[in-house]
Amino acid sequence: MSVFSEKKDRQLxxxxxxCIGCGTCVQACPKGVLAVGAVGAIARGLLxxxxxxxxxxxxxxxxxxxxxxxxxxxxxLKQEGKSLIDMSYISRAMKPTSVNDNCVHCxxxxxxxxxxxxxxxxxxxxxxxxxxxxxxxxxxxxCIHCGWCAAVCPVxxxxxxxxxxxxxxxxxxVCQTCHTCVDVCPANAIFNKKAKPGERVEKxxxxxxxxxxxxxxxxxCPVxxxDVRKTAILPEMEKKGPLEKKLLEIPAPEALLRTHLETDEAxxxxxxxxxxxxxxxxxxxxxxxxxxxxxxxxxxxxxxKNGKISVVNQERCGGDGTCALICPVNAIxxxxxxxx
Numbered sequence: 058m059s060v061f062s063e064k065k066d067r068q069l070x071x072x073x074x075x076c077i078g079c080g081t082c083v084q085a086c087p088k089g090v091l092a093v094g095a096v097g098a099i100a101r102g103l104l105x106x107x108x109x110x111x112x113x114x115x116x117x118x119x120x121x122x123x124x125x126x127x128x129x130x131x132x133x134l135k136q137e138g139k140s141l142i143d144m145s146y147i148s149r150a151m152k153p154t155s156v157n158d159n160c161v162h163c164x165x166x167x168x169x170x171x172x173x174x175x176x177x178x179x180x181x182x183x184x185x186x187x188x189x190x191x192x193x194x195x196x197x198x199x200c201i202h203c204g205w206c207a208a209v210c211p212v213x214x215x216x217x218x219x220x221x222x223x224x225x226x227x228x229x230x231v232c233q234t235c236h237t238c239v240d241v242c243p244a245n246a247i248f249n250k251k252a253k254p255g256e257r258v259e260k261x262x263x264x265x266x267x268x269x270x271x272x273x274x275x276x277x278c279p280v281x282x283x284d285v286r287k288t289a290i291l292p293e294m295e296k297k298g299p300l301e302k303k304l305l306e307i308p309a310p311e312a313l314l315r316t317h318l319e320t321d322e323a324x325x326x327x328x329x330x331x332x333x334x335x336x337x338x339x340x341x342x343x344x345x346x347x348x349x350x351x352x353x354x355x356x357x358x359x360x361x362k363n364g365k366i367s368v369v370n371q372e373r374c375g376g377d378g379t380c381a382l383i384c385p386v387n388a389i390x391x392x393x394x395x396x397x
Contacts, residue, residue: 061132062090062117068135069119071109076131077201077243078108079271081287082123083310085303090117092396094313096277097237097377104316104378106393126300128220128271129201143295150294152218153197154206160214162191166206171245174199175206203244203267221304222289223270225263231282233336234260237377238274238283247274275309279375280340285309316376316391318359320366325388327364331380335359337373359389 061069078096090113098104109131111117121134121141130148134141142149156166162179179191193214195206207215238247238261246267250258272285287304290297332338338345341357358373359366359380366389381390 061111062114062119064117064119066137067119067141068138069117069121069124070133070135071107072131072133073107073109075129075198076108077129077271077273078241078276079128079243079273080276080310080312081126081128081271081304082109082132084272084307085122085126085300087120087122088113088116088118090114091123092313092315093276093310094315094396095376095391095393096241096273096312097279097375097379098316098381098391100241100277101237101378101382103381104391104393106315110315110396112396122300122303125296126304128269130198145295147220147290147292147294147300150292151202151220152216152292154195154200154202154215154217156193156195156215158214159212160193160210161212162189162193163211165209165211166193166215169205169209171203171205172199172201172243201243201269201271203246203269205245205267208266219269219291221270221287222291223268223285223287225265225268225270225274226284227261227263228282228284229260231280231340232260233280233282233339235279235334235336235377235379236261237277237279237336237375237379241273241277243271243273244269272309276312277377279336279377279379283309312376313396314372314374314376315393315396316374317394318368318371318374318380319390319392320368321388322365324386325366326386327361327366328385329361330383330385331366331389332356332359332361334379334383336377336379337375 061071080093083091083093092112124132124134125146164177167175167177174196176194179189182188182190204217207217244267246264250262252258275283275285337358
């Protein structure tokens, strides 16, 4: 936990372990002091940082709107050390995911939960019947209300309320299949279809029933191929109208460049793998990954110069870390830089 801002006896507290990098708070902040970025690199474990940070804490008025719209409760408003969260906060107004007495403790929900929020203990009944007995425990502090557990439950024993209704679109021509959105999605709502021989499938596919329309995928996409719009706040909550004006039909916030690419020329093999897989490079020139690596003089972001990796334009980086993932000798990586 860290204190983002403090005014008199009020504090805005950030809980990184509950944050999913969706940027909903950034959308709603009336002062524009919150920054989200490098979501892909952080989610992939390539950068030791939090999804969210505050740019200008002195300009924050500790109004709490960011905490009210956060779907996971990663931001909290406190006064004299006591939480101010009430039914005007989405995370509080949402009904907790619950399991009723119909549960047969089969464990499907535990297996499928993308956040590991469910624990099932079971044993064979000793009353002579052919059934399992045990407990199904749902960590409501961890749950993001994606609905996977309810979808797979064979006896409809689980109830889930989602935070948002929305619309998810992706530009097939812009998408470079870097898989950043797949790695970032907290609800396992984005995936790659397995194609049969000769079958043509989408580059990236979407599961609407699992999506919570948080927008983390759109924030993380290094080429802005994904658009997520919230169309409704679903929980019955106090003062919903003002929050809907802040969020509905608003595009995901622009990701701030919070990283800097560094390279090790001594370690670099000059193989060009990073240059080819870089989604910004691929979007800039479609021929790059088709065998023209050394025939092209200009690259958008990464190039190979004199047999070594070269960063052409740091400002074009999407902070996804795809280059670092593919490098066989760890000759390129991202480091955190201070936000401006």
